[in-house]
Amino acid sequence: MTNIDLLENQRDKLITKRYNKEKRFILIGRLAIALTIMFLTILLGSIVLRGISGFTTTTITFNVTLDKKLIDPESTNDKKVISSARWRKITRDSIYNVLNDMSLVMNGEVLSKAEQKSLVRLFSRSSEYQIRDIVMDDISLVGKTIEVTLPTASEVDQFLKGKIDENLPEDNRPLNNIQISWINHMVDNGMINKTFNSNLFTKGDSRNAEDAGILGALMGSLLALLVCLSISFPLGVMASIYLEEFAPKNKLTDMIEVNINNLAAVPSIVFGLLGLAIFLNVFNLPRSSPLAGGLVLALMTLPTIIISSRAAIKAVPPSIREAAMGLGASKMQSVTHHVLPLAMPGMLTGTIIGMAQALGETAPLLMMGMVAFIVDVPQSITDPSTVLPAQIFLWSDQPERGFEEKTAAAIMVLLGFLLTMNALAVFLRNKFERKW
Amino acid sequence: MFKKLFLIVFFNIVFLGSMQARDQLYVVGSSTVYPFATVVAENFGQKSGMKVPKIESTGSGGGMKLFCKGLGTQHPDITNASRRVKKKEFKKCQENGIDFVEVKVGYDGIVIANSKKSPVMALTKKQIFLALGKDVPEGNKEGGKLIPNPNKKWSDVDPSLPNIAIEVLGPPPTSGTRDAFQELAIEGGCKAFPELKAIKKQDKKKYKSICRAVREDGPFIEAGENDNLIVQKLVENPNAFGVFGFSFLLENADKIQGSTVNGAAPTMAAIADKSYGISRPLYFYVKSAHLDVIPGMREYVAEFTAPDTWGPGGYLEERGMIPMPDEERAKFRADAKNMTALAKR
Numbered sequence: 001m002t003n004i005d006l007l008e009n010q011r012d013k014l015i016t017k018r019y020n021k022e023k024r025f026i027l028i029g030r031l032a033i034a035l036t037i038m039f040l041t042i043l044l045g046s047i048v049l050r051g052i053s054g055f056t057t058t059t060i061t062f063n064v065t066l067d068k069k070l071i072d073p074e075s076t077n078d079k080k081v082i083s084s085a086r087w088r089k090i091t092r093d094s095i096y097n098v099l100n101d102m103s104l105v106m107n108g109e110v111l112s113k114a115e116q117k118s119l120v121r122l123f124s125r126s127s128e129y130q131i132r133d134i135v136m137d138d139i140s141l142v143g144k145t146i147e148v149t150l151p152t153a154s155e156v157d158q159f160l161k162g163k164i165d166e167n168l169p170e171d172n173r174p175l176n177n178i179q180i181s182w183i184n185h186m187v188d189n190g191m192i193n194k195t196f197n198s199n200l201f202t203k204g205d206s207r208n209a210e211d212a213g214i215l216g217a218l219m220g221s222l223l224a225l226l227v228c229l230s231i232s233f234p235l236g237v238m239a240s241i242y243l244e245e246f247a248p249k250n251k252l253t254d255m256i257e258v259n260i261n262n263l264a265a266v267p268s269i270v271f272g273l274l275g276l277a278i279f280l281n282v283f284n285l286p287r288s289s290p291l292a293g294g295l296v297l298a299l300m301t302l303p304t305i306i307i308s309s310r311a312a313i314k315a316v317p318p319s320i321r322e323a324a325m326g327l328g329a330s331k332m333q334s335v336t337h338h339v340l341p342l343a344m345p346g347m348l349t350g351t352i353i354g355m356a357q358a359l360g361e362t363a364p365l366l367m368m369g370m371v372a373f374i375v376d377v378p379q380s381i382t383d384p385s386t387v388l389p390a391q392i393f394l395w396s397d398q399p400e401r402g403f404e405e406k407t408a409a410a411i412m413v414l415l416g417f418l419l420t421m422n423a424l425a426v427f428l429r430n431k432f433e434r435k436w
Numbered sequence: 437m438f439k440k441l442f443l444i445v446f447f448n449i450v451f452l453g454s455m456q457a458r459d460q461l462y463v464v465g466s467s468t469v470y471p472f473a474t475v476v477a478e479n480f481g482q483k484s485g486m487k488v489p490k491i492e493s494t495g496s497g498g499g500m501k502l503f504c505k506g507l508g509t510q511h512p513d514i515t516n517a518s519r520r521v522k523k524k525e526f527k528k529c530q531e532n533g534i535d536f537v538e539v540k541v542g543y544d545g546i547v548i549a550n551s552k553k554s555p556v557m558a559l560t561k562k563q564i565f566l567a568l569g570k571d572v573p574e575g576n577k578e579g580g581k582l583i584p585n586p587n588k589k590w591s592d593v594d595p596s597l598p599n600i601a602i603e604v605l606g607p608p609p610t611s612g613t614r615d616a617f618q619e620l621a622i623e624g625g626c627k628a629f630p631e632l633k634a635i636k637k638q639d640k641k642k643y644k645s646i647c648r649a650v651r652e653d654g655p656f657i658e659a660g661e662n663d664n665l666i667v668q669k670l671v672e673n674p675n676a677f678g679v680f681g682f683s684f685l686l687e688n689a690d691k692i693q694g695s696t697v698n699g700a701a702p703t704m705a706a707i708a709d710k711s712y713g714i715s716r717p718l719y720f721y722v723k724s725a726h727l728d729v730i731p732g733m734r735e736y737v738a739e740f741t742a743p744d745t746w747g748p749g750g751y752l753e754e755r756g757m758i759p760m761p762d763e764e765r766a767k768f769r770a771d772a773k774n775m776t777a778l779a780k781r
Contacts, residue, residue, distance in 0.1 A: 129482040207475045373474040375488035399687040
């Protein structure tokens with residue numbers, strides 16, 4: 001063997017080693033990505049699997065006899081009289097009749113107290129109020145027998161979704177044997193149907209899983225974001241323009257820059273404490289209102305907006321400014337007419353991402369009293385309200401089983417919003433961004 | 437121009453906040469009472485047509501603090517508590533000129549549960565103390581020197597218990613459930629040792645630090661305030677136990693079972709007649725000065741104390757609250773009706 005052969009051999013070994021190193025690096029990189037994708041799929045998959053059934057609900061259709069004697073015996077047609085009628089009795093009587101209608105019991109046969117209770121438990125606890133509201137909307141119904149379609153109790157819904165095991169001993173499940181046999185009959189008769197859960201999107205919070213909805217929280221989130229946007233966007237953009245275009249470069253502005261960057265990394269709960277001390281205790285803003293919540297979120301998103309806006313302004317080439325000034329524009333004109341329009345897509349992207357962040361925030365709002373049981377849908381920024389993530393947090397701690405899928409469904413809605421906002425940001429960037 | 441507009445808006449916001457009259461009840465307090473109070477609030481709203489009260493779950497102590505801060509619409513009208521108001525809190529309230537009515541609403545049981553896949557555990561308070569106390573008498577025997585809890589397995593505590601590692605998931609110290617568990621279960625077991633009980637007379641502080649301390653070396657795991665999470669973990673790990681309120685056992689009766697304590701199983705009847713020893717009273721406190729200012733307060737209290745609500749067979753019992761005996765209910769209903777302010781504590 002010659003020396004040259006030996007050298008070549010060594011060289012080949014080195015090369016193979018180098019190539020192997022590269023291969024390993026690529027492999028590890030791919031593994032990391034695969035792992036991330038796996039975790040994301042597991043996370044999203046488990047949420048979707050749990051939440052998808054939250055978008056459907058079970059309804060029951062039955063006849064309600066609106067006995068005039070019980071509702072409005074003196075034909076006053078007065079809404080006050082009608083609303084204070086004995087709706088519980090009217091509803092219960094109609095419910096007891098359901099079994100007769102299905103000819104499950106003979107006419108005249110009276111249910112025992114326990115059976116009556118079992119039967120009533122199949123219907124939503126709010127049935128009597130829903131029937132009252134139907135009649136209040138149309139008082140000409142008094143004296144007639146109407147067919148109503150109302151949500152069933154959450155347990156029935158859970159049973160039909162297969163979440164209650166029929167084979168367990170009777171006292172270990174929320175439905176007893178006779179209730180299950182009734183449910184099966186009603187399903188066969190077409191009285192019980194599965195429908196889209198519109199309550200989820202049209203109602204506020206409730207302690208009955210079948211009545212609970214996210215509209216209140218959704219409105220609260222939107223109102224708070226509106227307050228947040230209308231304060232943080234103009235302030236953020238103005239601050240970044242001043243810092244980037246007008247402010248002198250000295251120690252003071254350097255300090256301010258460092259502080260803004262630090263502010264972006266401050267834990268959000270700190271902003272909540274600040275909000276509690278200033279907005280609630282000094283300015284006496286209404287507790288739990290989107291106004292107070294939005295102000296705190298604005299403080300939180302301000303640094304994000306300033307940083308991204310400054311980056312967007314920096315990306316506008318100096319030649320644009322010089323050309324404008326060369327033609328006699330003032331500094332102000334060059335900024336408002338040329339720099340700002342070109343930097344706007346970048347600023348908007350940053351703003352939307354900041355808003356998306358604010359949408360998912362719970363910790364600072366906890367201090368502002370926005371994590372609370374609030375049923376009425378807020379109409380203005382001073383009404384008490386909660387926000388989507390807070391609603392999810394509250395539902396996740398509810399003992400009733402029906403809230404489990406509701407929680408996951410609400411998470412899906414929140415994720416949907418976040419995705420839409422991020423997609424909008426990407427779209428704006430791609431559509432309006434100019435490359436130099 | 438803009439400056440003027442800004443100032444107007446700014447001041448409007450500030451004054452709107454402080455001067456706005458409130459037509460909605462504002463309730464704060466215990467997270468244990470929260471699931472019951474919210475049901476009452478919703479029913480009250482649906483029946484009366486008034487706005488449904490806003491209920492914040494702040495914990496018993498946090499609620500009292502907010503409640504006693506002052507009078508006026510920005511302060512809460514009612515606070516819920518899973519224990520009686522403390523002397524200190526009562527004094528603070530009095531100093532701020534706040535009189536309030538005390539209403540006891542019922543009882544809540546605290547259960548030590550495990551998965552249905554495992555056998556039901558029969559515990560005594562003494563065993564709970566020996567398993568979860570921070571310092572226990574050496575050899576688990578009376579008269580033993582206090583040493584850091586050496587028990588790793590249930591069978592170390594008592595040979596009759598299964599040979600599995602002690603693993604108990606429970607609430608963090610901020611929770612009222614934890615307070616009650618320490619006071620009723622751990623201290624209850626601690627008292628079974630005469631020499632430890634004797635300390636109470638000599639040095640109350642020392643007694644509390646021994647008899648209410650929960651071990652921090654691993655077997656007791658602080659699992660956060662979310663009780664559903666604890667239930668999930670119990671299902672996954674049949675050897676683990678969880679500590680939480682009775683309503684979660686009621687809702688998850690297909691997955692978990694409660695251990696018996698001193699021979700009594702955690703059932704509604706046993707908690708109500710106090711044969712099951714780990715239960716605590718639930719209260720709410722009504723600010724007297726707000727009664728005629730905030731609409732709906734009397735009606736809300738009346739709804740809470742109606743027989744259909746808090747009595748046997750009422751809708752709160754369905755949700756897992758244990759009703760009080762008849763005489764007690766009658767007393768507090770009368771107090772609530774006459775709005776008799778609590779005179780001393």
